Amino acid sequence: MAYDDLRTWIAALERAGELKKVRTEVDPTLEIAQITDRVSKSAGGGPALLFQNIKGHTGAQVLINQFGSARRMNLSLEVNSLDEVADRIRAFMDVKSPQGFLDKVKMLPMLAEMGKFFPKTVSTGPCKEVIRRDHFSLDWFPILQCWPKDAGRFITLPCVVTRDPKTGKRNVGMYRMQVYDGRTTGMHWQRQKVGAEHYREALRVAAHGASGPGNEKSGNRSAAVDLMARSSGGSVLAEDTPGGKMEVAVAIGTDPAITFSAIVPAPPDVEEYLIAGFLRQKPVELVKCETVDLEVPASSEIVLEGHVHLDELRTEGPFGDHTGFYSLEDLYPVFHLSCITHRKDPIYATTIVGKPPMEDGWMGKAVERIFLPLMKLTIPELVDINLPIEGVFHNLMLVSIRKSYPGQARKVMNAIWSLGQAMFTKCIIVVDEDVNVQDIGEVTLKALNHIDPERDIQFTLGPVDSLDHASRLPNYGSKMGIDATRKWPSEGFTRPWPDEIVMDEKTKALVDRKWKELGLE
Numbered sequence: 399m400a401y402d403d404l405r406t407w408i409a410a411l412e413r414a415g416e417l418k419k420v421r422t423e424v425d426p427t428l429e430i431a432q433i434t435d436r437v438s439k440s441a442g443g444g445p446a447l448l449f450q451n452i453k454g455h456t457g458a459q460v461l462i463n464q465f466g467s468a469r470r471m472n473l474s475l476e477v478n479s480l481d482e483v484a485d486r487i488r489a490f491m492d493v494k495s496p497q498g499f500l501d502k503v504k505m506l507p508m509l510a511e512m513g514k515f516f517p518k519t520v521s522t523g524p525c526k527e528v529i530r531r532d533h534f535s536l537d538w539f540p541i542l543q544c545w546p547k548d549a550g551r552f553i554t555l556p557c558v559v560t561r562d563p564k565t566g567k568r569n570v571g572m573y574r575m576q577v578y579d580g581r582t583t584g585m586h587w588q589r590q591k592v593g594a595e596h597y598r599e600a601l602r603v604a605a606h607g608a609s610g611p612g613n614e615k616s617g618n619r620s621a622a623v624d625l626m627a628r629s630s631g632g633s634v635l636a637e638d639t640p641g642g643k644m645e646v647a648v649a650i651g652t653d654p655a656i657t658f659s660a661i662v663p664a665p666p667d668v669e670e671y672l673i674a675g676f677l678r679q680k681p682v683e684l685v686k687c688e689t690v691d692l693e694v695p696a697s698s699e700i701v702l703e704g705h706v707h708l709d710e711l712r713t714e715g716p717f718g719d720h721t722g723f724y725s726l727e728d729l730y731p732v733f734h735l736s737c738i739t740h741r742k743d744p745i746y747a748t749t750i751v752g753k754p755p756m757e758d759g760w761m762g763k764a765v766e767r768i769f770l771p772l773m774k775l776t777i778p779e780l781v782d783i784n785l786p787i788e789g790v791f792h793n794l795m796l797v798s799i800r801k802s803y804p805g806q807a808r809k810v811m812n813a814i815w816s817l818g819q820a821m822f823t824k825c826i827i828v829v830d831e832d833v834n835v836q837d838i839g840e841v842t843l844k845a846l847n848h849i850d851p852e853r854d855i856q857f858t859l860g861p862v863d864s865l866d867h868a869s870r871l872p873n874y875g876s877k878m879g880i881d882a883t884r885k886w887p888s889e890g891f892t893r894p895w896p897d898e899i900v901m902d903e904k905t906k907a908l909v910d911r912k913w914k915e916l917g918l919e
């Protein structure tokens with residue numbers, strides 16, 4: 399049974415012994431982060447934490463580390479293993495065109511199941527228990543400052559809802575929000591994310607009108623294009639942009655499938671509410687916002703509604719990030735709140751990021767497992783992948799492949815660099831299928847033995863993660879692929895390739911039999 403909301407999820411965590419309630423008074427400035435950091439680094443990721451006595455916020459509660467272990471990640475998606483989710487995806491992808499009546503009948507249960515994925519809009523919901531259009535402030539909520547050099551307090555687990563101004567398609571993305579004051583925040587959608595593309599699309603529409611570049615309503619085309627280009631460089635505000643606003647809604651404290659779907663690097667056209675419906679196998683119930691034309695999950699704890707102005711950028715950051723370093727300040731759009739709705743006594747859900755391992759590492763691992771079957775659609779020779787937690791999602795991908803033709807490892811690297819957010823991968827190591835990429839020791843041994851660095855390392859240039867502080871330019875830099883597969887004569891390698899050392903079965907069996915007698919246990 400799907401979790402109806404954050405509260406049923408918290409109750410399930412408690413029943414499973416996965417939740418610790420903290421009744422001692424704690425400070426949302428740094429102290430909660432320090433406690434959570436220690437807990438995240440304890441064996442298995444520690445428990446989820448529900449802080450119930452927050453300094454300066456009588457009656458408020460903060461939920462953190464809800465996804466912070468392999469077991470909780472499974473619980474959140476109601477599976478025993480993430481492979482179950484991958485198997486369900488695979489089953490849907492395996493559907494072939496039905497050959498006859500019987501095949502069509504066999505497809506009916508699957509079609510019925512698909513019907514459950516689509517969100518449905520309901521007239522009202524718990525997130526409307528309290529509606530504040532006039533007197534409201536973000537200061538009501540126990541928003542954390544996580545690290546000493548953070549620019550301030552940040553909302554770190556928000557589901558940010560936007561709509562493509564041209565197609566009307568919705569997107570839900572998780573982008574942190576720096577609190578500037580009680581009614582204004584930053585909107586940290588990085589350049590390559592869907593929210594940022596909606597923003598650019600809104601700029602284009604404002605400059606050209608809905609019908610595109612041919613129709614220059616404002617005559618301000620160059621200004622908008624300029625802002626898009628200049629904002630990529632992280633430099634200045636555009637004074638002469640077309641103006642206008644883009645509507646944004648933010649849901650905080652949703653059921654875990656919805657929260658998780660906001661981080662999933664889905665293709666832009668696949669709506670996250672649909673992904674959440676697939677994951678929870680029950681439609682997400684949505685309600686219309688009060689002041690913007692957007693829909694949010696009806697059971698959200700807190701909903702922030704408002705606008706991003708198209709002619710306004712403001713310094714955002716620094717922020718202690720999941721790389722283990724502070725992400726540098728840069729210019730980002732500003733979110734102006736027009737209304738807050740919330741449940742009575744809302745529970746504020748948040749996370750902290752910092753040096754791994756932390757909660758987001760477990761979420762990243764779930765993305766890795768769930769996306770493997772989808773990656774195999776375009777890269778069928780993929781056997782397995784591993785994004786080690788210390789590689790912070792985008793720095794390192796270990797890939798095993800079934801190699802069938804010369805140069806295939808390089809083909810795979812290029813395919814990964816052209817696959818959605820996998821384009822950010824700074825270093826890809828490709829090994830043969832007999833290497834277990836989940837065993838870092840085995841990869842290190844075999845990959846480093848198998849390479850001639852000058853021959854086997856491939857550099858390329860392209861977009862890099864906005865959080866990469868080492869690239870020559872923000873968002874643009876180099877990436878490296880290492881072909882650590884066995885080299886073939888058809889790849890120009892004519893020396894003999896040595897056999898791997900393995901003891902013969904007869905001797906192993908002999909030692910098995912004598913092992914106790916040897917007294918070496």
Ligand SMILES: Cc1cc2nc3c(=O)[nH]c(=O)nc-3n(C[C@H](O)[C@H](O)[C@H](O)COP(=O)(O)O)c2cc1C
Pocket residue numbers: 554555569570571572573574575586587588589590591592593660661662663664749751758761819
């Ligand atoms: C805890 C957490 C915080 C994140 N913060 C940001 C952020 O501030 N900006 C950003 O662009 N991506 C951030 N991400 C990554 C995005 O959520 C992720 O790339 C997602 O796929 C974006 O959605 P989109 O593809 O719909 O744009 C964060 C991820 C997690 C797990």
